[in-house]
Amino acid sequence: MEFFDPKNRAYKSLRRALVQGESITLRLCMPREYRCESARLVVHADGEEETKLSMQWSGMNGDCHEWWSAEFKAQKAGLYWYYFEYSVPYSGGIIKKNKAGKAAIDEAGEKWQITVCQKDFKTPDWIKGGIIYQIFPDRFAIGDNGVSNPYSERIVRTDYDKDPYWEPVNGVYNCDYFGGNLQGICQKLPYLKELGVNCIYLNPIFEAHANHRYNTADFEKIDSMLGNESDFKALCKAAKKQGIHIILDGVFSHVGQDSKYFNMYRRYAGDGAYNSQSSPYYSWFKFYHWPQEYESWWGIKLLPEIKEDNPAFLDYICGQNGIARRWLRAGADGWRLDVADELPDVFLDRLRKAVKAEKEDALILGEVWEDATNKVSYSERRRYLLGKQLDCVMNYPFADAIIKFVREGGSEAFFEVVEEICANYPPQALHALMNHIGTHDTPRAITALAGEDSTGKGRQWQSVHSLTAAQFRKGVKRLKLASLLQFTLPGVPSIYYGDEIGMQGYSDPFNRRFFAWESMNEALLSWYKALGKMRRQSPVLAQGLFKRVPAPEDCVCYIRKFKGHEMLVAVNRSEQSVNIELPEEYEGSNASLGAAPQGCSLKLGAMEYSVIEL
DSSP states (O other): OOSOOTTSTTTBSOSSOEETTOEEEEEEEEEGGGOOOEEEEEEEETTSOOEEEEEEEEEEETTTEEEEEEEEEOSSOEEEEEEEEEEETTEEEEEEEOTTSSEEEOTTSBOEEEEEEOTTOOOOGGGTTOOEEEEOGGGSOOOTTOOOOOOTTOEEOOOTTSOOOOSOBTTBSSOEEOOOOHHHHHHTHHHHHHTTOOEEEEOOOEEESSTTOOSEEEEEEEOTTTOOHHHHHHHHHHHHHTTOEEEEEEOOSBOOSSSTTTOTTOOSSSOOTTTOTTSTTGGGBOEEETTTEEOBGGGOTTSBBBOTTOHHHHHHHHSTTSHHHHHHHTTOOEEEETTGGGSOHHHHHHHHHHHHHHOTTOEEEEOOOSOTTSOEETTEEOOTTTTTSOSEEBOHHHHHHHHHHHHHOOHHHHHHHHHHHHHHSOHHHHTTOEEESOOTTSOOHHHHHHSOOOTTOOHHHHHTOOOOHHHHHHHHHHHHHHHHHHHHSSSEEEEETTGGGTOOOOSTTTTOOOOOTTSOOHHHHHHHHHHHHHHHHOTHHHHOEEEEOOOOTTEEEEEEEETTEEEEEEEEOSSSOEEEEOOGGGTTOOEEEEOOOBTTEEEEOTTOEEEEEO
16 A cells, blocks of 8 residues: 555546645555654645645555545646644654555655646647647648749759768758649648647748748748748648648747848848848847857857847737737737747747637747656746647647557556656646657667667668668558557657658658658558547547556556546557456447457457557
């Protein structure tokens, strides 16, 4: 019997974040032999003084243990931390979380967390239960009008089956383009619809002078190789007819040297900050010694850092006719914020007000790699998911847990991550999370699952290493398991373009090849279509509760439950067969995917899975 277990409703009445003013009951289980005289719940808001709440004796738990309970209500949104004290004759102790993650008598242990969000925190319903598809615009599809390239310094590739250039050409990186464009994406909407996609996340599309376009040159203009504003509006309109929303990548932390705002190379008319201290953009940047010495993103001189709290910049992005609202009016349904943890609170607060004023159900998705509820950046605890900033974030904790479990095993570590995120994140954010297993910043999913470990390996090594035939076959099996977890955990699965057809590659730029339309792995594509169909038909996957089911080591089994609907998911990543004892209500049930149970027993073969719906 444990002193306290936050994953068990017997100890904690709600296993999720709270809403402002909501109450929660916390219970401590003390051995009778301790002769406990009193107990206290010690709680404090982040950065504030502790408050001690007396716990009441609330009955026996069997013959040898007794319950002590207290009710806690948070009147304001924020992060709260708690632990327990108890008194026994002539002594006492403190109960915290020890290094093993268990409740123990440990004065030096960690406190537990409660997240409390704003009462009016709402996130868009259209994203919940959906599927996101991430597109690197230059590498997906070319429209019937072909490739347009008005820039002499850009190299247009036609060898679509080859890697992007990973070495500089004439001293310049990222100058090769394959010509993917907005019209090409528009023409592939039926393909995406067949996958079950209801949201396209586009990597940057604004004018910029590198193929990744994270060095924005002009927020007001679509890069002409991709098309123009009319093409963008046409894409949004056509997508909406297919039930698909478009969200854009907002890179607001920095711009390019070669931009109209900085204008180091005088490409643009008018003065940028580099050209004149009288430039309207001069105040956006921090110069140590104008014009040559300035603050840049992560010290990369190509990317001058913006002072995001600068009033002129705030108005330019978040004003009535600012960039955020302008592109929503043009048809976008939200923003993904690049390096959201490097954007100050004043910017995120203003951005949310602007976006929601323009389009109440627009999505604001942030790039945060850690647990976004307790993230500290620039020495401040961030409040991304309390209701006044982001709707949701990219779910790197789930991505890492899925990849590690499927590749190496360790179901306990997998559940630790999943259950902690489910407990810490407000439900409205949890069910909108971008659950990816690969992006433009990480190795391709199949490579991460089956390839050699590339840690510490440079681009030279990556350029000559790919999956062997045997590794690819294993990778397909592992990717099916990983994607099944991705599609059935709380949140919204996100497919990085080409993962669904088995595209491989290590880190940037090898994970950014042109889409292999001529060499798809059809079996894998059929699998992803089946997953898409399952999500469309299963209401539990939109907002269902998550509950772990006991299973053998190297297996995970869990239930999603919502308003009378229930789904059980089981995955065996090992090379041996296993048996899982199912809850008795699953006796006689049928599998919608994978192995079927026999009575209340489910036998899974090596690297096998099952999805059972009640």
